[in-house]
Amino acid sequence: MGLVSRGAAAAGVGAASAVVRPGPPHAVPHPIPTPPPEGAALGSSRVPGMVLKAFFPTCCASADSGLLVGRWVPEQSSAVVLAVVHFPFIPLQVKELLAQVHQAGRVGLAVLGTWCHRRQEAEESLGHFLEGLGTIFSHEPWLQLCREQGSKLWSCKATRRQVPPCPGAPYEDQVMLVFYDQRKVLLSQLHPPAALPDCLAGDAAPSAGGLAAVFDTVARSEALFRSDRFDDGPVRLSHWQSDGVEASILAELAKRASGPVCVLLACLLSLVSAASACRLFKLWPLSFVWSKLSVCEQLRHRLEQLTLVFSTQKAENPTQLMRKANVLVSVLLDVALGLALLSWLRGKDRIGPLAEALVPVADHVAEELQHLLQWLMGAPAGLKMNRALDQVLGRFFLYHLHLWISYIHLMSPFIERILWHVGLSACLGLTVALSILSDIIALLTFHIYCFYVYGARLYCLKICGLSSLWRLFRGKKWNVLRQRVDSCSYDLDQLFIGTLLFTILVFLLPTTALYYLVFTLLRLLVVAVQGLMHLLVDLINSLPLYSLGLRLCRPYRLAAGVKFRVLEHEAGRPLRLLMQINPLPYGRVVHTYRLPSCGCHPTHPWGSLCRKLFFGELIYPWRQRGDKQA
Amino acid sequence: MEDERSFSDICGGRLALQRRYYSPSCREFCLSCPRLSLRSLTAVTCTVWLAAYGLFTLCENSMILSAAIFITLLGLLGYLHFVKIDQETLLIIDSLGIQMTSSYASGKESTTFIEMGKVKDVVINEAIYMKVIYYLCILLKDPMEPHGISQVVPVFQVSTEQLSKVFSPKKICYLSPFSAFLLLLMFSRNVNSSCQDYLRTPDSYF
Numbered sequence: 023m024g025l026v027s028r029g030a031a032a033a034g035v036g037a038a039s040a041v042v043r044p045g046p047p048h049a050v051p052h053p054i055p056t057p058p059p060e061g062a063a064l065g066s067s068r069v070p071g072m073v074l075k076a077f078f079p080t081c082c083a084s085a086d087s088g089l090l091v092g093r094w095v096p097e098q099s100s101a102v103v104l105a106v107v108h109f110p111f112i113p114l115q116v117k118e119l120l121a122q123v124h125q126a127g128r129v130g131l132a133v134l135g136t137w138c139h140r141r142q143e144a145e146e147s148l149g150h151f152l153e154g155l156g157t158i159f160s161h162e163p164w165l166q167l168c169r170e171q172g173s174k175l176w177s178c179k180a181t182r183r184q185v186p187p188c189p190g191a192p193y194e195d196q197v198m199l200v201f202y203d204q205r206k207v208l209l210s211q212l213h214p215p216a217a218l219p220d221c222l223a224g225d226a227a228p229s230a231g232g233l234a235a236v237f238d239t240v241a242r243s244e245a246l247f248r249s250d251r252f253d254d255g256p257v258r259l260s261h262w263q264s265d266g267v268e269a270s271i272l273a274e275l276a277k278r279a280s281g282p283v284c285v286l287l288a289c290l291l292s293l294v295s296a297a298s299a300c301r302l303f304k305l306w307p308l309s310f311v312w313s314k315l316s317v318c319e320q321l322r323h324r325l326e327q328l329t330l331v332f333s334t335q336k337a338e339n340p341t342q343l344m345r346k347a348n349v350l351v352s353v354l355l356d357v358a359l360g361l362a363l364l365s366w367l368r369g370k371d372r373i374g375p376l377a378e379a380l381v382p383v384a385d386h387v388a389e390e391l392q393h394l395l396q397w398l399m400g401a402p403a404g405l406k407m408n409r410a411l412d413q414v415l416g417r418f419f420l421y422h423l424h425l426w427i428s429y430i431h432l433m434s435p436f437i438e439r440i441l442w443h444v445g446l447s448a449c450l451g452l453t454v455a456l457s458i459l460s461d462i463i464a465l466l467t468f469h470i471y472c473f474y475v476y477g478a479r480l481y482c483l484k485i486c487g488l489s490s491l492w493r494l495f496r497g498k499k500w501n502v503l504r505q506r507v508d509s510c511s512y513d514l515d516q517l518f519i520g521t522l523l524f525t526i527l528v529f530l531l532p533t534t535a536l537y538y539l540v541f542t543l544l545r546l547l548v549v550a551v552q553g554l555m556h557l558l559v560d561l562i563n564s565l566p567l568y569s570l571g572l573r574l575c576r577p578y579r580l581a582a583g584v585k586f587r588v589l590e591h592e593a594g595r596p597l598r599l600l601m602q603i604n605p606l607p608y609g610r611v612v613h614t615y616r617l618p619s620c621g622c623h624p625t626h627p628w629g630s631l632c633r634k635l636f637f638g639e640l641i642y643p644w645r646q647r648g649d650k651q652a
Numbered sequence: 653m654e655d656e657r658s659f660s661d662i663c664g665g666r667l668a669l670q671r672r673y674y675s676p677s678c679r680e681f682c683l684s685c686p687r688l689s690l691r692s693l694t695a696v697t698c699t700v701w702l703a704a705y706g707l708f709t710l711c712e713n714s715m716i717l718s719a720a721i722f723i724t725l726l727g728l729l730g731y732l733h734f735v736k737i738d739q740e741t742l743l744i745i746d747s748l749g750i751q752m753t754s755s756y757a758s759g760k761e762s763t764t765f766i767e768m769g770k771v772k773d774v775v776i777n778e779a780i781y782m783k784v785i786y787y788l789c790i791l792l793k794d795p796m797e798p799h800g801i802s803q804v805v806p807v808f809q810v811s812t813e814q815l816s817k818v819f820s821p822k823k824i825c826y827l828s829p830f831s832a833f834l835l836l837l838m839f840s841r842n843v844n845s846s847c848q849d850y851l852r853t854p855d856s857y858f
Binding site for chain 1: 743751
């Protein structure tokens with residue numbers, strides 16, 4: 023069998039059963055510029071002045087001669103070659119394969135040209151034969167790539183059969199060869215993802231701009247890469263998987279096992295969430311306690327994350343898949359660290375000594391506070407305080423402290439048991455253990471919190487009184503209706519009493535202010551320690567470890583862009599470039615893929631914090647999720 | 653075809669500009685910066701170690717000396733890896749884009765590739781830093797606004813002298829690499845028409 027006649031080719035049907043083999047042709051159609059047959063020319067629009075870029079996969083550089091199959095992007099005047107079809111082939115089957123891939127991936131593929139890999143010295147007949155193939159698969163422009171065996175000399179030609187729109191434009195285009203690694207381009211994901219229009223709209227392949235089109239084309243043509251050379255298909259292809267489809271036993275097993283495991287875990291998790299949403303927990307004292315404890319917040323956050331990971335819905339896009347993977351790795355690391363902590367605690371039986379040391383430490387803290395109060399009741403830092411108020415406040419706080427110490431001593435037999443259970447909770451994760459620790463610190467320093475509240479309230483009342491009496495002193499008053507300061511005429515006795523009270527309050531101010539200052543500093547210290555722990559918990563919660571690991575081990579998966587390298591060049595030969603993937607920098611990886619955290623952050627800007635401290639308003643360091651803005 | 657010229661920058665260090673012509677549609681410009689001088693390295697190291705020894709005589713703690721050694725080593729590694737740029741390369745490929753590579757002294761290379769579709773214009777900007785400095789920058793298109801500019805990307809980060817002295821083959825050291833690059837591009841016979849399209853005078857920009 024030889025080549026089909028030109029007449030049949032011109033009819034656009036081709037020979038349905040004629041197998042095309044390389045050989046000395048006896049009817050070589052002479053490629054003269056004539057108007058193309060109907061329905062044959064694809065992608066004939068062209069940007070004048072643009073160099074034609076041929077993206078060629080590096081795996082096909084050593085393949086045998088054949089046809090080039092890929093996609094032509096007219097807007098960028100670039101031809102993305104995806105595979106090489108080897109002889110013998112039946113043209114109709116090639117066209118069927120391309121139609122199949124078009125249906126599967128909605129990407130319009132075509133035969134772009136011919137590829138000639140010369141084994142012996144002169145295979146001129148092959149050259150002529152390949153030129154003749156242009157009539158069967160007509161495409162504008164028709165690429166002809168040629169390479170000598172074992173050398174780096176390539177030659178490219180791109181011919182056009184159509185009459186060019188502007189006279190004087192050449193029939194042949196200048197061609198630039200860009201090599202790309204097909205496997206890496208297929209597996210990589212560009213950041214930011216090119217915003218593609220809705221893909222469901224008909225046949226038109228959505229066109230991504232610039233080089234994103236190359237990535238898009240390769241990603242959509244996965245159906246083309248499914249057959250390798252060991253398959254007995256009708257068409258023999260060469261591409262990155264032609265030496266055997268890549269697969270991993272572990273990945274396949276994990277995929278099979280993940281279905282039932284996900285279903286089981288999703289059921290368990292839904293049971294747990296149903297139990298926690300039970301009405302019993304919504305009664306007032308319990309709901310208040312749950313909302314204040316940070317360990318409940320952390321457990322709720324983890325439950326949500328696990329529900330997301332083990333949901334039976336498949337991830338819709340790569341971002342969701344990465345998020346699921348990040349959450350899973352974060353939970354696993356958390357549990358691993360928690361178990362390490364647990365084994366360390368159990369290892370030398372540290373819980374006993376720890377529990378025994380706790381009560382003396384609390385006693386010591388209480389003693390230090392007593393010394394502090396005695397110091398305040400004397401002449402602290404050489405300041406002279408109002409004796410009577412000083413004694414009253416000092417005794418009040420001392421009594422409170424005494425109550426607290428008795429309470430701690432009452433609790434001391436149970437402390438070891440509590441600590442043992444707390445240590446057990448570390449197997450739920452290090453974050454849970456840290457949250458419990460933070461809650462324990464909050465409970466143990468509850469008296470400092472109470473002192474702070476008393477001092478702040480007293481100070482706040484004093485400041486309010488002072489400001490309103492100061493207005494009276496100047497003859498003004500606060501108009502609640504108009505929310506502004508208005509002048510007012512007072513009676514003489516009102517003025518007299520007001521001024522007297524103002525003087526009293528002014529002279530009592532240093533005492534109250536000092537108590538307020540001391541207790542606020544103590545409270546801020548405790549808040550700082552708790553804040554540090556919350557920061558650590560947040561770090562473990564939100565760091566995208568899977569993405570960072572991927573960036574370290576497989577940097578081509580997360581691509582920020584591409585980079586080019588000019589390969590060996592000879593005058594008269596086409597320019598050859600190597601396109602490599604430029605990986606995303608680490609900072610951008612963390613920024614793009616960071617997980618949402620609990621939200622237990624101190625959210626005050628410094629200015630408003632200072633203002634609140636000055637006026638004695640109470641500071642609530644964490645805003646729990648669901649709280650309204652104060 | 654390769655071409656090399658040497659100039660000096662604002663601080664007096666030697667710069668070398670290498671021009672490579674691969675094909676009518678591809679050119680590369682390579683700017684080599686002055687290397688790390690042994691004198692400044694020795695000076696910094698001696699200062700740090702003398703200060704550490706002074707602290708050691710005060711505190712009698714040998715950890716200070718070890719800490720000083722660590723600080724010097726880490727500081728030097730950090731400087732070589734993150735700060736000291738050895739060479740900057742500009743690769744222009746017709747109808748593909750412009751690629752800028754900075755290679756650091758430790759061998760790290762950081763590459764940025766700007767596609768031709770995103771480039772709005774290539775202009776020369778003036779900056780006043782003790783005197784007037786001219787630098788080349790690329791204007792990028794804004795996807796939201798068709799006539800707007802989203803970003804201005806300076807091409808080389810190395811500072812240069814002003815575009816004031818006329819190029820003469822006998823005089824050296826006063827011509828900035830940018831002016832050489834621009835003049836050679838503008839007046840060279842073999843320039844590709846598309847490259848010429850990308851160069852505009854400041855007048856038309858303003």
